[in-house]
Amino acid sequence: MTPAARYQAAIEVLDAILAGQTPEPALRAWGRSARFAGSKDRVAISDHVYDVLRNRGRAAALAGCTVPQATGRALILGLLRLQNVAVEDVFGQMPYGPSALSADEAKEHPTPDILSDTPDWLLALLKAEFGPDLEGLLAAMSTRAPVYLRVNTRKTTPEHVIADLAQAGVHAIADPRLATALEVQTGARKITATAAYQAGLVEVQDLSVQMAMAEIPVPQTGRILDYCAGAGGKSLAIAARSDADLTLHDKFPKRMGDVALRAERAGMVYQTREDAQLDHEVQFDVVLLDVPCSGSGTWRRDPMVRWRMTPETLAALQSEQAQILDRAVTLTAPRGLIIYMTCSLLRAENEDAVHAFLARHPQFDLLQSRRFDPRNASDGFFFAVLQAK
Ligand SMILES: C[S@@+](CC[C@H](N)C(=O)[O-])C[C@H]1O[C@@H](n2cnc3c(N)ncnc32)[C@H](O)[C@@H]1O
Structure with missing residues (x-):
């Protein structure tokens, strides 16, 4: 053509x-x-x-x-x-x-100017949040997103897998910010066909998510619930560094359709539970909540999100996020952790959601929180670690 x-x-x-x-x-x-x-x-x-x-x-x-x-x-x-x-x-x-x-x-x-690439109502929220840094952030969000791989260190080392991938035409380099993260320079479209991918040596996962998963406290033993498991990306990252017993749940079980294959490749052992079953389980040491959110941190990959969002859809998400957090309280063991995550840039879904939770549940403490965006990592991402007293 x-x-x-x-x-x-x-x-x-x-x-x-x-x-x-x-x-x-x-x-x-x-x-x-x-x-x-x-x-x-x-x-x-x-x-x-x-x-x-x-x-x-x-x-x-x-x-x-x-x-x-x-x-x-x-x-x-x-x-x-x-x-x-x-x-x-x-x-x-x-x-x-x-x-x-x-x-x-x-x-x-x-x-x-670059501000016109964002609808006005969202711009107002982002301006309040990022102030003079907003233009730089939006410029970074208007570029093509890099592709990152997470090395499954249960099966290989970054050096070995870089060489394996190179033989298959995928050129990847180690990211200086995290030893197990590789940035794909060329050949991204070939990744899923490589022997390294098929053997579970690598998974596609954004750098910010990988940095968050590396920072959160994950016990080596005990019981972990991934309550919004979706395709299992966060569970796979946990399984790569912990022998804890892993339980996966999603309100829409079909969204876990890819988990079995990905788990087999990576060597992850897990079980799934419906919501009602969880009430009959022993409480969990860690409840991971990778909640449904606006996805405003992933605009580079899914640019339509920016224009499809409305104040009403954001409000509905905030109320769902609060409900999920409240549900997690009943599933968390004494001294256990709730780890809340979003791929949002918006305070309304991040810090504000956590502070509102702490006001509703004063028996929890905030241990740690961090946000990522293209200026210090890759996609917009947030996590907060909450501990039951
Ligand atoms: C951000 S996605 C999870 C992505 C997944 N953790 C991963 O790493 O691949 C959010 C997930 O939450 C699920 N979800 C939405 N509402 C929920 C609810 N009330 N309870 C549990 N899961 C819910 C969605 O079906 C979706 O799969």
């Missing part, structure tokens, strides 16, 4: 996303309808789509539109201007590229 044809494809995918599809299914659907496209074309089209979604406010403004007005065509036009790519090399390159610009589209617009 020509460069212009790839942009035309990105326009079509963006229009499908604006009509309500999520990015990955929209890209796959386009791929199925375009068997002629090679793997490099698909990668380029996906990059264009994600570049637009991460810079959506500025791309719309550079095409003379508001975010709700902007079509796929307008967003690609704005992206080209944002990236200083010659518009005439793309628009008007028929038959496969987008048609030539109209006189209205050809009008130039001033480049807006």
